[in-house]
Amino acid sequence: MKKLIVLILFLGLTVTMSFGQGNTEKIGYVDQQFIIENLPEFKKLNQEIAVKSHQYEKILKGKFEEYQTKSAAFEKLLADKSEQTILRDKAMELENLKKSYEDFESSSMTELQNYYSKKFTPIRQKVGEAVIFAGRQQGYAFVLRMDLNPDGGDIWPVVLYARDSTSNLSRDILKNLGVDSTAASTRKTGMSQMLKQK
Known part of the structure; x- marks a missing residue:
């Protein structure tokens, strides 16, 4: 049955x-x-998330490109057997760039999730009340x-x-x-x- x-x-x-x-x-x-999915406020939320995601992706792409450029320059310094003081400074700079990229990636994802959750909760509530x-x-x-x-x-x-x-x-x-x-x-x-x- x-x-x-x-x-x-x-x-x-x-x-x-x-x-x-x-x-x-x-x-x-x-x-x-x-x-x-057919509620205007949900469609608007998805558009907002898409815009924010695109902005964050552009920033991450810029950070990654900067890291690649400085990494190539560091490799050249290594090949040229530059002084240890310069190599340490450039290695530290690369490490900071990598950390900045990872921190921004993590915080932007968390921010997007929190934003989505905050905006989606009243939508889900509205649908639940309409069902009842x-x-x-x-x-x-x-x-x-x-x-x-x-x-x-x-x-x-x-x-x-x-x-x-x-x-x-x-x-x-x-x-x-x-x-x-x-x-x-x-x-x-x-x-x-x-x-x-x-």
Whole structure:
């Protein structure tokens, strides 16, 4: 039954399932990545990252070219058997250039990651709230996102919205596993655990 539900959801259909005494529960799924990629603010963020990356690449290229030029000059000094004082000075200069390149490469990548994370967080929050709103508005019991299993095989459904937690089987599963549990988990399911109830 589980594989059938996953297969139907993967095909992009909305499923209506019957549970027990005639209750009908709607389950839907969203392509969250498609939604995010089509938001103007996400497109703008990608453009900003591309511009910043290009600027950093130009600076890194300049640093690398300077290093190559001074490295060639150092090799010539070595071949000409220049004085040790000059060689030490030029070797130190090369080491400082290399360190400057590596430091800038590392700090620019960190800055880009931090910038992306800071700007992406409200986008993800906005989509999460929109998923919950749509799920409530249209009477869905669950809204899922389908993820590929990193180990291969089946697709994993990820719950983005659950209307309630009355179907929590955690306690029963622990009992079946021989663990005495006096209370079921009270954690919220899906995205709603991170977003305030509206």
